[in-house]
Amino acid sequence: MPHRSAPPPSRPASHSPRGEGCLSGFLIPPLAILAIGCLMVFSMGNLGSAPLLTRPGAAHSGLAPFFSDPVQAWGASIQSWANDAGVDANLAATVMQIESCGDPQAVSSAGAGGLFQVMPFHFKGGEDQLDPQTNARRGLAYLQQALEAAGGDARLALAGYNGGIGVIQRGENAWPAETRRYTRWGAQIYQDAQQGMEHSQALQDWLDHGGARLCRQAANRLGLE
Numbered sequence: 001m002p003h004r005s006a007p008p009p010s011r012p013a014s015h016s017p018r019g020e021g022c023l024s025g026f027l028i029p030p031l032a033i034l035a036i037g038c039l040m041v042f043s044m045g046n047l048g049s050a051p052l053l054t055r056p057g058a059a060h061s062g063l064a065p066f067f068s069d070p071v072q073a074w075g076a077s078i079q080s081w082a083n084d085a086g087v088d089a090n091l092a093a094t095v096m097q098i099e100s101c102g103d104p105q106a107v108s109s110a111g112a113g114g115l116f117q118v119m120p121f122h123f124k125g126g127e128d129q130l131d132p133q134t135n136a137r138r139g140l141a142y143l144q145q146a147l148e149a150a151g152g153d154a155r156l157a158l159a160g161y162n163g164g165i166g167v168i169q170r171g172e173n174a175w176p177a178e179t180r181r182y183t184r185w186g187a188q189i190y191q192d193a194q195q196g197m198e199h200s201q202a203l204q205d206w207l208d209h210g211g212a213r214l215c216r217q218a219a220n221r222l223g224l225e
Contacts, residue, residue, distance in 0.1 A: 063093050064193035066200040068207075070102030070218035074115070077132065085140035087147060090193035091154055092140055094186050095161060098206065099139075103218035104132050116140065158186040 063075050071078075071093055078096065082089040099117040100106040107113040107130075111120050114130045116139025127134050146160035147153075149168050160168045163179035172180065188202030207215065219225045 062089075064090055064196070064200070065198055066192065066203055067093050067097055068101055068203075068215045068218075069224055070215055070222050071097050072102075073222055073224065074102055074132075077136070081133075081136040081140055084137070085144050087140055087144055088154075091157075091190055092136075092143070094190040094193065095139070095143060095158070097189065097203070098182065098185055098211070101211065101215040101218040103214070103221050104135070105130060105221055106214075106218070114139070116143075118142070154190055155183060155187040158190070159183040 063072060063078065074096065075093075078093050079089045082092040085092070096102060096115050100115050102115065104115050105113075106115075106117065108117060112118060113120075114135030115132055116135055118129065118135055118139045120129060122138045122142065123129055123134070127138075129135060143157060143161050146157040146165050146168065149160060149165050150156035156168050159172075159175060159179050159182070160166075162182040163176055167175050167179060175183075185202060185206045189200055189206070192200035192202055203211075216225070
C-alpha cells in the first residue's frame with residue numbers, strides 16, 4: 001500500500017488508490033492518501049495492549065452488521081474467500097472496507113487494483129487483476145502470510161498488509177505514517193467486529209474522514225444507489 005515501485009522482498013499486497021478510494025493505491029485508503037487532504041495526526045495509543053488474535057473460521061457466522069452496504073453486498077463471497085485463505089471473514093471484510101469499500105474496479109495511481117487493492121506483481125501471467133475471485137485469492141493469501149509473520153496478531157498483520165511484511169518486525173516508530181493510520185483504523189474496526197458490536201464508531205470516524213467518498217463510488221459502481 002505505501003510502496004509503489006519495484007517490489008522488494010516483503011512488499012505489501014495492496015496500495016490504496018489515491019483519488020479514487022481507499023487504501024492501497026489508495027482508494028481512499030491507504031488512508032494516508034485520503035486524497036481529501038487529511039491533515040490528521042492519529043495517535044496509536046488507544047488500541048489497547050492486548051493483541052487482536054484471529055480465529056479463522058471460528059466465532060462469526062456472518063459479517064458484522066456495521067460494514068458498509070457495498071462490502072455487505074460481497075458478504076457470501078467474503079465468507080467463502082476467507083475460509084479458503086484460512087483467515088477470519090471479518091478481518092477480510094475490514095481490509096476490503098478500507099481498501100476499496102467493495103468497488104471491484106477501483107484502481108490506484110500506483111497500480112494497485114480491485115477489491116483488496118492488490119499490486120500487479122502479486123499476479124501470475126494471464127491473471128485478471130480486477131477479477132474479484134482472483135483479486136481476493138491473491139490479496140487474502142498475502143494477508144495470511146502477514147498473519148503468520150505476526151504470530152496471529154491481526155493488528156500487526158494489518159500493518160504488514162499495508163506496509164509490507166517486513167514492517168512487522170520493526171518498531172512502530174519506524175513504520176510509515178500511512179501504515180500507522182491504516183493500522184489504527186483497521187485494528188479498531190476489526191476489534192468492534194470481534195466484540196459483536198452492532199455499530200462501529202471507528203468505522204464511522206473513518207467514513208467521516210474521507211471513507212464515505214470511497215463508499216459512494218463503490219455503491220454507484222455496484223448499482224446500490
